[in-house]
Amino acid sequence: MILRTLSIAKLVLLKMRRDKRSIGLVVIAPLVIMTLITFIFNEKPGTLQRVAPAIISVFTFLFTFLLTGITFIRERASGTLERIMLTKLKAHELLIGYFLGFFIFALIQATIVTTFVLFMIDYSIDSTLINLIIIIFLSVLCSVNAGIMFSSLAQNEFQMIQFIPVFFAPQIFLAGIFVPVQDMPRGLEIISNFLPISYAFNSTKLTIINKVSIEEIIFDLTILFVFSAIFIIASSLVVNSQKNNK
Amino acid sequence: MKEYISIKNLKFSYTKENFISELNIDIPKSCSVGLIGPSGSGKTTIIKLILGLLSPQKGSIKINNQNYSHNDLGYMPQQYALYEELSVNENLEIFSNLNNISKKSEVRKRSHELLNLIELSDKAKELVQNLSGGMKQRLSMAIAMINNPQILLLDEPTVGIDPVLRESFWNHFKKLNKNEITILITSHVMDDAMKCDKVIFFIEGKIVAYDTPVNLVKYTKTNNLGEAFVHIVNKGYKK
16 A cells, blocks of 8 residues: 555656646746735734735645646546556555645745745744644645635636636635625525635634644644544545545 | 357437347357448447447346456547657556556566567657557557457547558457457458458448358459449348
8 A cells, every 4th residue: 555655645646746837937936926915914913914814825825736636637538547547556556645745846836935925024943833833734635625626616727727716716715804704695605614715714824923822723633633533534435436436 | 150249139329210129149269250231320429339439228248158348358549549748658557557567567568578579668758748649559559459359349440551561450450369359340441341250241330241251242243342342332231
């Protein structure tokens, strides 16, 4: 099992390493966006404090979601997914391998974004950094599997991009970034409770602004874990359906 | 000869219309059987049903009279299905590992054997994206054989391959048959069909003839398999 899982992780890393343009985008895209954000909010530290947690949670989700989703669509379109699923590889090994492979790239992106943000808000490194690492880990776990799940609904890369307005835009508006969740109409507040970014955003905000201990964000982390589990199950079904293409 | 792959009363359709119904095929062990028919006749569907990539609505597929696992099968799809960003060696290594071939020395030995067979030893370190179509086809074939399968399912394996290499492939297939490997090969090339031990003429989800190439020509009183195919399509097949 370990050999097969590590082979998939190695495969993801090799593919990404050889794809120099994608590697460039993995590093450059967050750098460009974060530089832009620095210039925009440099004169308005108050606003920056408010948007910093949103930037970390939204970009960590978005980059990983797109990276995984598009790679998986390519796997399906080229026939390699079908082929590897005819080996001794199991669905969960594929998913863990993908997670391990992409986690490294997601971590690079999350590190760039987070370092920028923390630097901009003069965050002093202390024990709450552990909270942040756990939040990022769970966010990546969640978005890798969400990417795989949504890739099954898209037939090509273009359609995958279309999931940004469908899947992400409502989350950004309803996560409490612009208007606190409790100030939203009741209906929207309920919807917000069913969106993973709401919990990623809230826990990041409490961590970097309020400097809370892990106990105080344990509920958000648990819900993020539950979302991850749901997406893992859904993406396992997607992979298995590839094996039994019914 | 005793049947090895046994397809009984198979029914499958993509839409509400019946595509394949009441299909029965018995394939003997250690044979090369050609599934020959025009595009869209259902050849790839049969392969995918045997692989378990599609599920039949009715009927059964058994190997050696029992249910089977994918581990007994080697599959070469119509599209290359290779990792283009990886080298030839890396592709072979990944697929070896995914088939539980873990020892580096074993992976190297197997890769070396297969690269010799497909005559790509000098391209071992080349990225797949830099190979020609024919080379990719050959690598895809090598990957199908990497797990030493008992049954090889080859979907249009000789497309894009020059006649000399095609001949060497067929020599290897015959060697595999001698080693008790059963090969089911789809093609619309009659040259391939002639080299098979038995040929299934398959049209619109139905078998119109299943016999040795020699018999197909003999009983249709034609000069070659191509003519035999046209004869059978128009007048049916009677021994």
